[in-house]
Amino acid sequence: MTDVEGDIALKFDVASVRSEFPILGTTVRGVPLCYLDNGATTQKPLCVIETIDSYYKSSNSNIHRGVHHLSQVATELYENARATVRRFINAASDKEIIFTRGTTESINLVASSFGNRFISQGDEILITEMEHHSNIVPWQLLCERTGAILKVANVHPDGTVDIEDFKRLLSTKTKIVSVVHVSNSLGTINPIKDIIDVAHQVGAKVFIDGAQAVAHIEVDVQELDCDFYVFSGHKLYAPTGIGVLYGKEEILNAMPPYQGGGDMILSVSFDKTIYNELPAKFEAGTPHIAGAIGLATAIDYLLGIGIANAAQHEHMLLDYATNAMRGIPQVQLVGTAPNKSAVLSFTLKGIHPHDVGSLLDRDGIAIRAGHLCTQPILRKFGVHAVNRASFAIYNTIEEVDRLIASVQNVIRIFA
Amino acid sequence: MISQSDIRDLYQEVILDHNKSPRNFGKPTEHTHHAEGFNPLCGDHLQMFLNIEDNIIKDVKFEGEGCAISKATASLMTSELKGKTTDEAQHLFDKFLSVVTSDIDSPIDPELGKLSVIAGVREFPVRVKCATLAMHTIKNAINNEGIVSTE
Ligand SMILES: Cc1ncc(COP(=O)(O)O)c(C=O)c1O
Numbered sequence: 001m002t003d004v005e006g007d008i009a010l011k012f013d014v015a016s017v018r019s020e021f022p023i024l025g026t027t028v029r030g031v032p033l034c035y036l037d038n039g040a041t042t043q044k045p046l047c048v049i050e051t052i053d054s055y056y057k058s059s060n061s062n063i064h065r066g067v068h069h070l071s072q073v074a075t076e077l078y079e080n081a082r083a084t085v086r087r088f089i090n091a092a093s094d095k096e097i098i099f100t101r102g103t104t105e106s107i108n109l110v111a112s113s114f115g116n117r118f119i120s121q122g123d124e125i126l127i128t129e130m131e132h133h134s135n136i137v138p139w140q141l142l143c144e145r146t147g148a149i150l151k152v153a154n155v156h157p158d159g160t161v162d163i164e165d166f167k168r169l170l171s172t173k174t175k176i177v178s179v180v181h182v183s184n185s186l187g188t189i190n191p192i193k194d195i196i197d198v199a200h201q202v203g204a205k206v207f208i209d210g211a212q213a214v215a216h217i218e219v220d221v222q223e224l225d226c227d228f229y230v231f232s233g234h235k236l237y238a239p240t241g242i243g244v245l246y247g248k249e250e251i252l253n254a255m256p257p258y259q260g261g262g263d264m265i266l267s268v269s270f271d272k273t274i275y276n277e278l279p280a281k282f283e284a285g286t287p288h289i290a291g292a293i294g295l296a297t298a299i300d301y302l303l304g305i306g307i308a309n310a311a312q313h314e315h316m317l318l319d320y321a322t323n324a325m326r327g328i329p330q331v332q333l334v335g336t337a338p339n340k341s342a343v344l345s346f347t348l349k350g351i352h353p354h355d356v357g358s359l360l361d362r363d364g365i366a367i368r369a370g371h372l373c374t375q376p377i378l379r380k381f382g383v384h385a386v387n388r389a390s391f392a393i394y395n396t397i398e399e400v401d402r403l404i405a406s407v408q409n410v411i412r413i414f415a
Numbered sequence: 416m417i418s419q420s421d422i423r424d425l426y427q428e429v430i431l432d433h434n435k436s437p438r439n440f441g442k443p444t445e446h447t448h449h450a451e452g453f454n455p456l457c458g459d460h461l462q463m464f465l466n467i468e469d470n471i472i473k474d475v476k477f478e479g480e481g482c483a484i485s486k487a488t489a490s491l492m493t494s495e496l497k498g499k500t501t502d503e504a505q506h507l508f509d510k511f512l513s514v515v516t517s518d519i520d521s522p523i524d525p526e527l528g529k530l531s532v533i534a535g536v537r538e539f540p541v542r543v544k545c546a547t548l549a550m551h552t553i554k555n556a557i558n559n560e561g562i563v564s565t566e
Contacts, residue, residue: 352454
């Protein structure tokens, strides 16, 4: 064992982490589940499952609407969850934390609300080639509505953003820069602090898609000085259907509501409706209360482990898996940036990723196979689809060994 | 670990062979019917070219990118269709579809012939789309409907 592993072992007890996740004890096709599809969604620890269970058993009520006891309890839990999220990303105020359905809805909210108010014909929106479809299509729709132009910065063959190209495309016409913090297909950790700084120099607002980042990297939105930062709960050990939009208060205040309905108003009449204050202005209708509370529990759970410890463990797995894969001649790695998160995309020469995925499934191994909602960047790398293993706090070296053995078997079958 | 015998149902020799050397692969110099098929799940993309005379499929060829299942099915299906009338083709499609969407244990219709090896896909419901892409594309070509998607 190397010093590094010894060091981690002291701080990080994988077996005890695993025991917190009931699903990891299940079997698939008669063998223990080997779950390596964490980029798609993570599994949920008992504390999160129990939080949701207990909410429905003893605190369920609608929020902000009742004078009765349960409504107060639910409201307090929900607003405490918001405060937990604020602390998690170090936002300046709870008003800057909007609960949404997830990353996708957060992006659409900003593209619609901010976009419709502040973007007009000839303005430019700058993204990169490695964006997830959900950070491409809402901006394309905005461009269609307004006549704005979408600009796309190049990505180098190793999976890093071509910063020179990015700077070349940046101008005073650029009104929005939207960049992924960690790429879901390449694993690249983008230098978002630098990107935010240069974008601000031309007066652009900067939007960061943090879907793949928050479970692995400590995020401080004030230090980053980004204008928007968004993520999904379900990639962070929390339930599906809950996500976050962080926005600077002055910007959110200047934006019109996204959806109309209950809770987002102060008063409604047929002559004039007065919108509610932040954050309620952007939370029309009954939200996913249990999801928000579950998200707060998941955040506390992850902070209890420590994001740096989690990242160190996941990196150890990534390095081990990358080395093993490099030893297999038929493997082509996709995404080899020096600064990577625990995402390992690869193809096997002459074997379609769907065939690999089905054969690995026979061994109880769950990976992602397909275009990963990032068709443009895969096309650039000359592939239609890839296989992706992505690691979380509960994965082990033994699981990586199972992955490698299974991949070698697939190669034998197709030989 | 999987052993060769464990994967008897889906990835058997016939499929691996047709994946490696697909029959009827390539674009013919002339065709009377053509359609394009997509499987958005994985970006698979097939093109089917048919020569139909007096309702008889004289020739059918395909081109494209796909997984072993979609390629082997296209290869086997095109071989099976040559010389059949369009009505007979439709009959085969119906049989094929009902087999690949049936329960794992139900018997396989002998009329499927060589195509019966594809029945193993029943064990992987998400892969049924891969197995039906060729069929849907040929059907659209016969009916002169240009583009098909199996999502
Ligand atoms: C980088 C990135 N952005 C956006 C999304 C969309 O997230 P969601 O589907 O939770 O809205 C994902 C998840 O697939 C992602 O990985």
